[in-house]
Amino acid sequence: MFRMIYQGILFFIYRMLSILICIICCIHSGKSQTCTDGFTYDRRARQCIDIDECRTLPDPCRGDMQCVNQNGGYLCIPRGLYSQSYARNSPRSYPEPSYPEESYPDRSLGYSEPFIPNVPPVGAGPGPGPGPSYPIVSRSTPCILGYTLGADGTCIDVDECEAESHQCNPTQVCINTAGGYTCSCTEGYWLVGGQCQDVDECRYGYCQQLCANVPGSYSCSCSPGFLLNADSRTCQDVDECETNPCSHGCLNTYGSFMCTCDEGFECVLLDFVYLDECSFSDFLCQHTCVNTPGSFSCICPPGYYVYEDGRSCEDLNECESGNNTCTTAQVCFNFQGGYTCLDPLRCNPPYIELSDNQCMCSAENPACREQPFTILYRHMDLSSGRSVPADIFQMQATTRYPGAFYIFQIKSGNEGREFYMRQTSNISATLVLARPIKGPKTIVLDLEMVTVNNVINFRGSSIIRLTVFVSEHPF
Numbered sequence: 481m482f483r484m485i486y487q488g489i490l491f492f493i494y495r496m497l498s499i500l501i502c503i504i505c506c507i508h509s510g511k512s513q514t515c516t517d518g519f520t521y522d523r524r525a526r527q528c529i530d531i532d533e534c535r536t537l538p539d540p541c542r543g544d545m546q547c548v549n550q551n552g553g554y555l556c557i558p559r560g561l562y563s564q565s566y567a568r569n570s571p572r573s574y575p576e577p578s579y580p581e582e583s584y585p586d587r588s589l590g591y592s593e594p595f596i597p598n599v600p601p602v603g604a605g606p607g608p609g610p611g612p613s614y615p616i617v618s619r620s621t622p623c624i625l626g627y628t629l630g631a632d633g634t635c636i637d638v639d640e641c642e643a644e645s646h647q648c649n650p651t652q653v654c655i656n657t658a659g660g661y662t663c664s665c666t667e668g669y670w671l672v673g674g675q676c677q678d679v680d681e682c683r684y685g686y687c688q689q690l691c692a693n694v695p696g697s698y699s700c701s702c703s704p705g706f707l708l709n710a711d712s713r714t715c716q717d718v719d720e721c722e723t724n725p726c727s728h729g730c731l732n733t734y735g736s737f738m739c740t741c742d743e744g745f746e747c748v749l750l751d752f753v754y755l756d757e758c759s760f761s762d763f764l765c766q767h768t769c770v771n772t773p774g775s776f777s778c779i780c781p782p783g784y785y786v787y788e789d790g791r792s793c794e795d796l797n798e799c800e801s802g803n804n805t806c807t808t809a810q811v812c813f814n815f816q817g818g819y820t821c822l823d824p825l826r827c828n829p830p831y832i833e834l835s836d837n838q839c840m841c842s843a844e845n846p847a848c849r850e851q852p853f854t855i856l857y858r859h860m861d862l863s864s865g866r867s868v869p870a871d872i873f874q875m876q877a878t879t880r881y882p883g884a885f886y887i888f889q890i891k892s893g894n895e896g897r898e899f900y901m902r903q904t905s906n907i908s909a910t911l912v913l914a915r916p917i918k919g920p921k922t923i924v925l926d927l928e929m930v931t932v933n934n935v936i937n938f939r940g941s942s943i944i945r946l947t948v949f950v951s952e953h954p955f
Contacts, residue, residue, distance in 0.1 A: 664903065681697075
C-alpha cells in the first residue's frame, strides 16, 4: 500500500515537472524570437511585423524630403512627386485588424498544432482587406521633375522648349536637356545682363582687311588688288598681269602691278633702280620685310622661324628641340613664341594629391564640406591674334547619374569678361573666347561643373583649373 502511494507521488511530481519544463521552454522561445532589421516580433500574433520608421523615428528624412514607409525599411522622396493618400484610387473601406481574446485558446499545456490569428488579409486588388500602411505612388506622377509618363509606362523627357514652358526671355534661345533646359544666345550674340546683345565682330579682327558689322553677323571684303578667299575672311593677291594690262611687260606686285618696257624701248617715267618690294604692300611678310637688291626676304621674331612659303612664321617648339632651361623635376610647356617650366603639383590642405595633375578633398574630412570634390589642373596656350568668338576648351561629365543634371560656369578668373561658357549638351559645355586678349599674360580660370540631383537632395561640384598662357602677337 505504501509502495503504491510512493509511486503515485513520484508520477505526479514527474508529470508536474514535465509541464513546467514545457511552459518554461515555450516562454523562453517567445522571448528569444528575433527578426531581421526593420521588423519586430509580435507575441500575440507570434510573427515578425514591419516597423513604421516614419512614425517611430524622430526625423528620418531631412530637408524637403518625404518619408515613405516600406516593408522592412523606408525611403526619403522629394515632396510633391508622390500622393500621401492612404487608400487606393477607388474608395473602399476596410475593417481594422482585430485580435479577439477568445481566438487564443488556452495553451498552458504546450502547443500541439500551429496557430494563426484571425487577421484580415491585405489585398492589393478588389476584395476585403485593409489598405497599406504607407503612401502609394501616385499613378499620375510616377516620374521625377522634368519627365512625364509615356504610353509604354516609362518616364520620358519633357521638352520644355517645344512645350513653351521655359523661362527664357525673347532674346534668348531655349535648348532642351535631359530633365530640364538651358537658355543661350544664337551665334553672333552674347549674354549681357540677362539679354542677348550683338557682337561687333569688326572690333575683334574677324576680317583680314575690310569688315562691316551687321546684327548677329559680319561681312568681310578686300582692298583693290585682292580677292576674298573661300573662308570669307582672308584675302589673296590678284595677279593683274594675267589680264595683260600693259602694252609691253608686266610685273605683278602684292596688291598691284607695274608695267615695264621691252628691250629697245625707253620707259620715260621709270628710273632704272632697284625696286623696294617691301614698300609696295604691308602683306608681303607676316612679320618683317627686308628689301634686297632685286628681291626681298622675310624674317620672324624670336621664338619663330620662317615657314616653307618664305613669308609665314611658325612657332619654334623649344620643348621638342630641347632648347629650354627646365629641370628634370619640371615639365616643359610650349606656347606660341616661347615656353615655360611647370613645377610639380602641390595640393593645398585640406586637398590631397590624387594624381600628378589632380587634387581631391575627401568627403570624410569636415573641412571639405563646402569645397569642390576635385580640382583638375590643365594648361593651354592662346595667341593674342586669335579671332573671336572662338571655341577654345571643352569640359563634360565623365559619369552620369539617374536624375542628375549639370551646370557649367566660370567660377573665377574672368574679371575682364573675355570668356563665357556655352552649354552644348546636358553633360558638356564649351569655353568660348569672346574678346581678344593682348599678351603676354597668364590667366587662371576656375571652370566649375555643378552636379545637382533633386531625387536624393544632392549638390556637389568639381573644378578644372585652366591656366592660359597668352603669347604676345608679334605680327
